[in-house]
Every structure is written in structure tokens, then in C-alpha cells.
Amino acid sequence: MLMMTNHTADSLDIHPLPANEKASILIEALPYIQRFSGSTVVIKLGGASLIHPEKKLKMLQDVALLHMVGIRCVIVHGGGPAINQHLHDLGHDSHFENGVRVTDDITMQVAEMVLSGQVGKDLAAQLGQLGVQALSLSGKDGQLLQCKRTSVNGVDVGLVGEVEKVNIELLNTLLNNNLIPVISTIGVGVDGTTYNVNADFAAIAVAAALKAKKLVFMTDVAGVLANVNDPASRIGQLSLGQVAGLIAEGVISGGMIPKVSCCVEAVLQGVEKVHILDGRVDHSLLVEIFTDEGIGTLVSA
Numbered sequence: 001m002l003m004m005t006n007h008t009a010d011s012l013d014i015h016p017l018p019a020n021e022k023a024s025i026l027i028e029a030l031p032y033i034q035r036f037s038g039s040t041v042v043i044k045l046g047g048a049s050l051i052h053p054e055k056k057l058k059m060l061q062d063v064a065l066l067h068m069v070g071i072r073c074v075i076v077h078g079g080g081p082a083i084n085q086h087l088h089d090l091g092h093d094s095h096f097e098n099g100v101r102v103t104d105d106i107t108m109q110v111a112e113m114v115l116s117g118q119v120g121k122d123l124a125a126q127l128g129q130l131g132v133q134a135l136s137l138s139g140k141d142g143q144l145l146q147c148k149r150t151s152v153n154g155v156d157v158g159l160v161g162e163v164e165k166v167n168i169e170l171l172n173t174l175l176n177n178n179l180i181p182v183i184s185t186i187g188v189g190v191d192g193t194t195y196n197v198n199a200d201f202a203a204i205a206v207a208a209a210l211k212a213k214k215l216v217f218m219t220d221v222a223g224v225l226a227n228v229n230d231p232a233s234r235i236g237q238l239s240l241g242q243v244a245g246l247i248a249e250g251v252i253s254g255g256m257i258p259k260v261s262c263c264v265e266a267v268l269q270g271v272e273k274v275h276i277l278d279g280r281v282d283h284s285l286l287v288e289i290f291t292d293e294g295i296g297t298l299v300s301a
Helices: 019-036 053-068 080-089 105-129 168-176 199-209 240-249 256-268 284-290
Strands: 040-045 072-077 134-138 145-152 155-166 180-184 186-188 194-196 214-219 235-239 273-278 297-300
Touching: 019 284, 040 053, 040 199, 053 072, 053 105, 053 284, 072 105, 072 168, 072 199, 080 105, 105 134, 105 155, 105 180, 105 186, 105 194, 145 199, 155 199, 168 180, 168 199, 199 214, 199 256, 214 256, 214 284, 235 240, 240 256, 240 297, 256 273, 256 297, 273 284
Parallel strands: 040 072, 040 214, 072 180, 134 180, 145 186, 155 194, 214 273, 235 297
Antiparallel strands: 145 155, 186 194, 273 297
């Protein structure tokens, strides 16, 4: 049975609340805090949650709060728009093959500079300003993301890597010392070659290796909609069987297919629950994890 909700992004504007309503919200959150404290949540950042400063700040506030109530948070991030801009400034065009960035030597150097040297460092610094310790890591650090070169439908896309192994000992060392790992999706091969890694796939690999309780994809969509023209038709929960049926019926189509397919792959690799959340909505991460109704689409077995 599909679970829908009539909440929209507009209904979640933050307004001052009376004290009794604030208390009710905290009481509603309590059992979720108890349930998830000590568990691992991997959060893949993309879209508005990276591009717009005010949205990024509110999302990082959510992460800081999760961390402070005992949830072990790991951030995996991309940074496609920033890479595109830097390449454009260099007069070097961006090319994609079935949604995968074709990565030549120049593109690889720019991607590493932007992701590991800029985006990740800024996220870690902002978390520090919010009172939690975070460490920005490249997938090359400590051979965190060990990769092999991959292709797309038999097409060579250059220095693009597929994660074969995640150094979970390194991640657990950081988590056990109360640090939030912030991982840029630059991987390394056995011969030392640097690879660009799709951020969604990297997040799946990290979540699966850590046996994460949850994997959250922060996107620019409200979730899976029963009717793409009706934001109120958001489907709150889906099983793997329902996903296959909705794709066959054309309800899940176009750009939603790869998003939902990533959720399915994560569940198949052992992640208990996978969420698609709208990063354009303030504090959507907290609403999804700590309230009864949630705000995105949850995919589970």
C-alpha cells in the first residue's frame, strides 16, 4: 500500500511556535532519538543543499543536531556545478555520457581541487562553527575509497572510478572519536591513479561498508510523486517490490529512475532504510528522521 502525504514544501516554512507546540515537537522526536542514537547515518549532499548558502547552513544545523544526540553522521558530497564553473573559467567544456562526467586529465585535476580543496573543507569548517568537529577527507586519504577504472555502457569515460573497497577502519576511528567524516568523492586505484567517483555510488559504498542504519540522498526533488504534476501526491514509503511496479507503470520515470535505482541498490547492499529528501526545504533532514510523517520518500526492503 502506497503511503502519501499532502504536505508540500510551502507548508514547512518556519514560524515562531508557542511553547506548548515546541514541547510537543520535542516529545515527538524523543522516541526517534532513542531509536537511532548510536547508529550510523550516511548523508549524501547535492543540489540546493550545496549550492545555496542558507539551505546549506540549515542542512548542516540538522547534521550538527543529529551528531549531538548521539547519531554517527558521515557526509559524502559531490560538487558538480562548482566543477562546471571552474572548467568553464578555464575554457574547458564539460562532457557527459549517460549522466557520467567524462573525466580527462584537466577535468580530474579540477574536480580534485574543487571537491577536496574547496567544497569539503568549507563543509567541515561550517560544522566547526556549529560546535561539532568534522574532518574533510578525500577518498584518496588513507585509501578511503579504493577504486578501479570503469566505463559506461561500454563507453570509455576517462578517469572515472568504481569503488571496490572502503577503508571502514579509518571511518570508524574518526566516528569513535566523535568526529564527522566529510568525504569528497575522489578515489584511488591500486597503482595510485586518481579517479573521479559518482557521489551517489560512493555514498552507497560507504553506507553499505559501515552497515549504516540510514542513507539519505539530499536532492532537489520532493521525493517520488504518484502524479508528477501534483506535489501533494508524494509517496512516503516504498518497498523494493513497489519500486519495480511503479517503474513498469511509468509512475517513476525520467530522472527519478536513477535516483530510485540508487535507493534500491543501497537496500540490496544491506542499508536498512534509504531516503530521498528535498534539500530546498528547510530542516528536511530533521523532519524526515524525527517526526511521524516525514517529508521525503523512504525505500526499504
